[in-house]
Amino acid sequence: MTRQLSDKAPGLGWLSIVRLGFVQASLGSIVVLTTSTLNRVMVVELALAAMIPGLLVGLHYGVQISRPLWGHGSDKGGSRTPWIVGGVALLGLSGTAAAATTLLFTDHFWLAISAAVVSFLGVGIGIGAAGTSLLALLASRTALHRKPAAATIVWMMMIAGIVVTAIVSGAWLDPFTFTRLIVVTACASVIALLMTCLAIWNVERATVPVDGPPAAQRLGFRQSLAATWADRDARLFTVFVFVSMLAYSTQDLILEPFGGLLFGLTPGETTQISGVQHSGIFAGMALVGILGSLFARRKPMILKGFIFFGCIGSAIALGGLSIAALVAPLWPLQANIFLLGVANGAFAVAAIGAMMMLASGGDGASEGMRMGVWGAAQAVSFGLGGFLGTVALDVTRALTGDTPLSFAVVFGLEAGLFLLAAAIALLIKTPARSRAPDAMPSAYVVPAE
Template identity: 65%
Template sequence: MFVRGDTKQNAASVTAGLSWLSIFRLGLVQASLGAIVVLTNSTLNRVMIVELALAAVIPGLLVGLHYGVQISRPLWGHRSDIGNSRTSWILGGLALLAVSGTAAAASTFLFEHSFAGGLLAALVAYALIGVGIGASGTSLLALMATKTAPERRASAATITWMLMIAGIVVTSIVTGLNLEPYSHLRLVTVTALTGAAVLLLSAIAVAGIERKPTTDNRPGREKPGNFRESVREVWRDPEARLLTVFIFLSMLAYSTQDLILEPFAGLLFAMSPGETTQLSGVQHGGVFVGMALVGIAGGLFSKRRPGLMKMFIVTGCVGSGLALGFLAISASFAPFWPLEANIFLLGLMNGAFAVAAIGTMMILAGGGRKANEGMRMGVWGAAQAISFGLGGLAGTVALTLGRWATAQDGTAFAIVFALEAVLFLMSAGIAMRIGSGRPERSRSPAYAGPPAVPAE
């Protein structure tokens, strides 16, 4: 177990941190990010395929591009570490995201006249979308990690991600109402107004937060060096390296089923498009409940149960693996299988492990000798972005190969779900090692007292 350390020293080095209202305000910034991204990943994706009659691979590659560009997250995190203001990176990245999202919508005009011109404009816009998400999102998480008390970080992660989901839902509804009757001009107008509105909201929400006390005020903590030194310092930390591997594997498993779950329900369970969309809603409902349970438990019991977050990570990964295993089995019993309950279980376990992992990232961000929370969040964010970019592609490729090799849809889907289950179980094994064997001298005050992630 982690050593609690000297109580007086802990009290001197760790402040009370952000209030719940301040945490909620930062959550509104994450909701703003989700509001713009959903327009490019969902609405614009549909417009390209349906209204513009482009091959589905085009928007797929564009979305993959913005995930790929987010490999630059460590750079933006480092910049916010050595700069005087994370707030400027948050708002600057969000402004770039709003402008580039509008530019992506405007590329629809070019596609009408020139495929090459439209594609070139879309490529530039989506690349800048990735830069904006990386710069704003990484700096936001780093700010939360430095200003939030350790015992509140799991709940802060829950609030932030639930608000992001709420932002996506609200934007989808409002956008849907205002895009009728559809035109490219209306799409550009709605996207631009959404960007302006969320940028103003975020500027108000983040105002003054950075001036609040930092929760880690260790006098001997060094300032971050140059970019290469900072990357090397993070990668030499066994905890940071282990968490990076965990995030990559678990998020790869998490995202691989994104593009194949609804086709699975349609092909094997004869569900209509409307029914599969509702099934997706069941899954997201499970995610929402799982996140809420972790947030409530973290807020109520983290002081008395130091191992709570680690338990949620491991349980969520194992539970996700079991739910995917059940889906693999269901292929042999379709359509006589409680698919909705199975999907809800998958969402519940996904939500529990995901938000607990984000809370763990926030805890471990302050664990180094140097004040490089932004770099650490950047490394972990890059691992997550790469996984999401690869996950959807990997799922569709594996399914295509499976159908070609077996000539049976059920068997092909079962193979993909089984592979995902194995990835989740591997992730659980890695998660069990997080916090084990960490040299005591390198622990941050976040580990003293009631830590959120204990050792074995």
């Protein structure tokens, strides 16, 4: 056994971390078509009530409440690679099937609804299985001092995948047809699966966990879950993730219909609007990295500051969208959405840094469980946020008969949620210094409390 393990690295190198980033990019490329573009098509081109795609997307998030179970399975299991590849394959197949249901809605409404429900359930299971296992692999095979930087790299590559897919698919979707939507989604899914297989190949087999007990000696599911929830910082961070992601996701399903109904944008143009937002997220993450490198050593509270001011900036940008709804089409929509993305990216990358630090806490053997708990909190909030956003829009439109006012009200509610998330962020303790601080970006280096 000693000779067998001697050829294996004790943790992931930077090249392997970047390769895993391509897996996350693959996940993002399929999700942006399934939850953003398909949502807009259902609301605008098919003239369905906004709560129908809201309920479908909420369903795929609801399935992901079982993420802690998958995370624990990754902690106990012998290999995470099959979960990752299988999850991406199921995600791509289900996403393509969901796009295909658009051909049924005109003449076979209930058949289309039934097929869409099955498809979105598959989307949720695929994302949960692949995403949780990927984060567990990163957490268990990455040295502590590399975890914040590794999480940032992987997250930024996911955003890059979303941006590229949104821009390229947006160009191919016009002139729009339902058949073209299916073909574009299928092609994106095949590319994502091939990229995942190439990226993950031999990564897990060539490394060993950096610390923690062997899989067979780890805690049972209930004990591991109880230990995670008993940790004050882990529990508080779960609440922050839930509230901040609820604020973010409430606009997720109404942003493209907003551009189509009030600004007269085509499906391809609203898909590209989604790309503009994610470009802003990418820029916000990069900005945090640069400022952190300059000031983190002199200002140890900068990590919490990025989280706080990112939430405040998101609230301000959503306030701008409320005004945009009332003065459309005169408002500079793309600039406003880009600024929203920058603020979202700033708080997200700082939160990811805190997440990877906190994942190393506790017994040092529950990275998958902790990632699963936080992933479940995010999934539930995304499901509720997307659905509640569409319901709030439909109800307000029914009560007032005023579409611009309805959008303004919903965006204003989201801004309030971000202000609440900012208040919660102030209660989270700054993560302790890594064991090897000099090897990680200074944006994440803070003195031990």
